[in-house]
Amino acid sequence: MEPNFREIAQKWQKAWKTSGIYKTSIDSTRPKYYVLDMFPYPSGAGLHVGHPLGYIASDIVSRYKRLKGFNVLHPMGFDAFGLPAEQYAIQTGRHPADTTAENIARYKEQLDNIGFCYDWSREVNTSDPKYYKWTQWIFLQLFKSWFNLETQKAESIQSLIAKFESGGSAATKGACGEHEAFSASQWKEFSETKQREILMQYRLAYQDYSTVNWCEALGTVLANDEVKDGFSERGGHPVEKRRMRQWFLRITAYAERLLNDLDGLDWTDSMKEMQRNWIGRSEGAMVRFDLSPNPSPQERGASQTVLVQEPQSPYHHAIPEVWNALISKAKEMRSNMTPSEKLLWEELRGGRSGLKFRRQHIIDRFIVDFVCLSAGIVVEVDGEIHNDQKEHDEGRTVELNRNGFQVIRFTNEEVNSDLHSVVEQIIFACAQRKLYNEIDFIQLAKEDEEGYSATPLSNSQNSTETPPSPRGEGPGERSDKADLNSTDSILPSNHHNSSSTPPSPRGEGLGERYIEVFTTRPDTIFGVDFLTLAPEHELVAEITTDAQRAEVEAYVNTAKNRSERERMADVKRISGVFTGAFAKHPFTGNPIPVWVGDYVLAGYGTGAVMAVPAGDQRDWDFAKHFNIPITEILVDIDISEAANPTKDAILKNSGFLDGLTGYQGIRKAIEEIEKAGIGAGKVNYRLRDAGFSRQRYWGEPFPIVYREGAAFELEEGQLPLELPVMEDFRPTGQPESPLAKAGDWLEAPEGKRETDTMPGYAGSSWYFLRYMDANNDETFVGKEAEAYWQDVDLYIGGTEHAVGHLLYSRFWQKVLFDLGHVTTHEPFRKLINQGMILGRSNFVYRVGGDNKYLSADLLKSHPELKTSALHVDVNMVKNDILDQEAFRNWRPEFAGAEFITNSEGNYVCGVEVEKMSKSKYNVVNPDDIISEYGADTLRLYEMFLGPLEQYKPWNTNGIEGVYRFFKKLWNLFYNDQGGLKLTNDAPTENELRTLHKTIRKVEEDIERFSFNTSVSTFMICVNELHELKCNKKAILKDFLIVLSPYAPHIAEELWSACGETSSIINASYPAWNEAFIKESSVMYPVAFNGKTRFQITVPADMPQAEVQAIALANEESQKWLNGAAPKKVIVVPGRMVNIVM
RNA sequence: GCCCGGAUGGUGGAACUGGUAGACACGCAGGACUUAAAAUCCUGUGAUCAUUGCGAUCGUGCGGGUUCGAUUCCCGCUCCGGGUACCA
DSSP: OOOOHHHHHHHHHHHHHHHTTTOOOOOTTSOEEEEEEOOOOOOTTOOOTTTHHHHHHHHHHHHHHHHTTOEEEOOOOBOOOSHHHHHHHHHHTSOHHHHHHHHHHHHHHHHHHHTOOOOGGGOOBTTSHHHHHHHHHHHHHHHTEEEETTTTEEEEHHHHHHHHHHHGGGGOOBSOOOOOOOOHHHHHHSOHHHHHHHHHTTBSEEEEEEEEEEETTTTEEEOGGGEETTEETTTTOBOEEEEEEEEEEOGGGGHHHHHHGGGGSBOOHHHHHHHHHHHTOEEEEEEEEEBOOOOOHHHHHHHHHHHSOOSSOTTTTOOHHHHHHHHHHHHHHHHTOOHHHHHHHHHHGGGTTSSOOEEEEEETTEEEEEEETTTTEEEEEESSOOHHHHHHHHHHHHHHHHTTOEEEEEEHHHHHHOHHHHHHHHHHHHHHHHHHHHHHHHHHHHHOOOOGGGOOOOOTTTGGGOOOOTTSOOTTSOGGGGSHHHHHHHSOTHHHHGGGSOOOSSSOOSSOOEEEEEESOGGGGGGOOEEEEOTTOTTHHHHOOHHHHHHHHHHHHHHHHSOHHHHHHTSSOOOEEEEEEEEEOTTTOOEEEEEEETTSOTTSTTSEEEEOTTTOHHHHHHHHHTTOOOOOOBTTOOOSSSOOOOSOSBBOSOGGGTTOBHHHHHHHHHHHHHHTTSEEEEEEOOOOOEEOOBOOSSSOBOSEEEETTEEEEOOGGGOOOOOOOOSOOSOOSSSSOGGGGOGGGGEETTEEEOOOBOOTHHHHTSHHHHGGGTTOSSSSSOHHHHHHHOSEEEEEEOGGGTTTHHHHHHHHHHHHHHTTSOSOSOSEEEEEEOOOEEEEEEEEEEETTSSEEEOGGGTTTOTTSOEEEEEEOGGGEETTEEOHHHHHHHSGGGTTOEEEOOTTSOOBOEEEEEOOOGGGTOOOOHHHHHHHHOHHHHHHHHHHTSOTTSOEEOOGGGHHHHHHHHHHHHHHHBOTTSOBOOBOOOOOHHHHHHHHHHHHHHHHHHHTTOHHHHHHHHHHHHHHHHHTTOOBHHHHHHHHHHHTTTSHHHHHHHHHHTTOOSOGGGSOOOOOOHHHHOOSEEEEEEEETTEEEEEEEEETTOOHHHHHHHHHHSHHHHHHHTTOOOSEEEEETTTEEEEEO
């Protein structure tokens, strides 16, 4: 008789429901165990076979822990607010409340079919006002608190107000935005609006203007993790940046705690690592670089007169005879400029670049292509460069250098292909040169050193691209000038005594402006060759010189308008522009050019970096691209091809850091930076405050009203603030919420309502707490319930929530903990990530344009046939063999399909593993499996598929094996006629051994979440009991208990067949007895040099020496030893014997 | 690029602290039962060689190393999967 597993499942599901056996309550006599699944988002598509994988695992643990005597909390609910539900509703033209309710009903039905032991009386639904009342309440707790940096805890905003009243803004340190300083009396005089404005800077839930991801198509802003490569994760619509007033949660205040507390969690390393990366802690230093004053026109004039004899005798050294020849030649050249020269001249002529250039100008005995006399820069454009030409050029360069000119060379190709960059470099070189000139002037005057003309560029390889540094120490030469003493002597004196006055946050000091950078490599500070600002950096406009203004503005505008996507797309492209400004190196006093580049992100650190080409590849690339000279600071490291970012290289040319490794240098450098009062060691985080506003309809409304522009919270008694029912809830297409159209609702007696709604993660950040006391109307979770259930012992869900949900939940929990509302500071003790179940797509191969299909196993033998692969519904395929009739009936166009089958007459389908999706026809619905094989088979088979955490394709092929197992089990209880064949006989030793081995193994497996191996243990047990022809109740009943977490329905059915009247769910897990498992004799494999040759069987308690003797005495041993004496014999007790020859 | 994980028969996978590699299952082949099929049961199934038999050799992505002994530990690679990124 065939058992009907489907009917059995339905029967017991009904019985359990009626008896309310899954209802859980607080029971202080038993230890608690809280097993939680990540609750699903009820989409319209329903569950596929991949969804229940984690649920099955958690259900097994729940039932097992219950058998073990724990009071188990195992709830389920629905994450029902959010964008997808709204999108789905808009698509179907219905209200999200209706579609959500339907989807939930469908999900529940599907879940119940699988036989989960959820206590549905604790169901939560985040879109239910009874639930979101408390989401709003928690938001108010965040709104009404601030983070005290001194105690590293959240406190009530009242304590902050008290501190302001007594000591003004200086009285305390809290995590906050920017605001002015004020005294206690000033505070008291502030208007309420003003006070609220300041408090807003401290609240854990606060408002701020910020750039957000605005998605035109979805009509809403998106969280960073909802944006992938500049497109919305859902729908793939383009996303752009907009500046809007938004709600934020001050999660950054908790960065350190969120990071440190990871250590105590039983999560996978990769999961913790993802959170660590997201928090992105990096240690380093803040360093300020004072800005040199921009040269005024007068100063420029001064420098000109000193350094270049201009304009009186620009043609110096030219003797009359040569002069006449040169001048006619120059005229000729002017009228016959090469196309590249013409191109460049168009950019340089008439002072367009802010500098005056002359063309085909005579200097000494040369005619140079272009020259900027005020800066002393010669620009040469060459054709193809041959070797002898190169030599000639070098000679010419040296002579021009001698005359005080710096030569920059470009090839025709460079000018033609990247004119912009060429012009850029020229302007940069001129500006830099001008500043050097000034400094030289000052230094020369002061120190009475050798004159400028005696500072030639001697390094002929790169001299054309290398401007002289202030006192003549070009790269790789004159190192005697770069020693500690000389750098000390030019340290600005104010740096030595300014440590008592902390720098203001930005470069707005009195009379002195500076750029503050964050660096993780303060040890490389002597290798700083330039600074780079993010295009959005606030100092950009201020410091840019007039000459560079047009270009910088153009660059900044382009960068701003470039969407995220475009910026991502050409990460490789290096772009930037020189501001014309210079900063002063804090230790050497060298001028450091300030650039703008979009490789620097405004949102990280200070939005400015100190660029060290020697140690950072991006800086290196930037320097090479713009011909910025690179300072070498690493001993014996070649940086001609790439930067060296390692910290173990020895530093040189680095003043007080010389001779130290990077590791040592970091500490020393921070020390010196702090001593000099130009900065301090600093820990920086990548984590940003969490955007908490959404311009959508289907979310929690904020319990906030506005009066005179200030935000006021609603009273607790006014919650929930229900979402108004609206006919038209579609996005407005403007960056404002659909709720802006809500008419009367907007006008509250207390003021004007906030129209944004909360994001999807609001409700899911605390749902695990609500389950503990889901029906409490007085509070979000009762004190008693919270104290009993505390936290989640086991949390199972996908890795996709690694940083979003899991981080926000931890943050909320910590805030609630600080405020005294919960007793634990981490919500999820152990976390397991189930791997995704992938689809296994099947294909048919259509021949040409015909309605004819070639079997996949014949593809190779028929290379002459051109075929195209078509996805075919996997539900028409069994063991990769197509149901031909079903295919013909699938769609009208396949009705007359002809099949070229293999020799057995089968049509074999092709196979590919892909994500499960409707469009690939590879979705398997658990309901179909259940109606064919029953719920237990589905449960057991999903577990049998492989390790829980592993990604694996769904393959229905193996399910028969599990089904056979159940039939085999059934046959231990029933004979062919359907009669029970159970006996009450005493079990034999063998039967007991089989049983107790199984009890032990399954227990061990569940404890380490190795569910797939318990399934094979069940199979082994049933196979053995079959062999033993065991139908003894004493054995089978215990086996059923062990099996019941995996296969509750069949276990319950057979349990009652044994005459039990109470449910197996309430049974106790049997204890295994070592005495039954112990074998009286042990089989030892005997190996020679590690290779197993034969086996011996000896009594289990035989001493090692005797085992060794027996092994050696064996005649097989004699054969393998071949007369030789063994060198060594190793006996591993109970394991094996190894004889070394 | 960086971080994490992985690679074992025709397939999914097992081997938990280094100790008989391939448990359990699928598939396949052969057999029993049956008029036949399904279901069920039995046998075999890593590769190569030898097959009359005893068997032998190789084998856990590749190359080294440690060890009496390595799928397991170490070093260096290859490939695959996931995460993440101009993060200074």
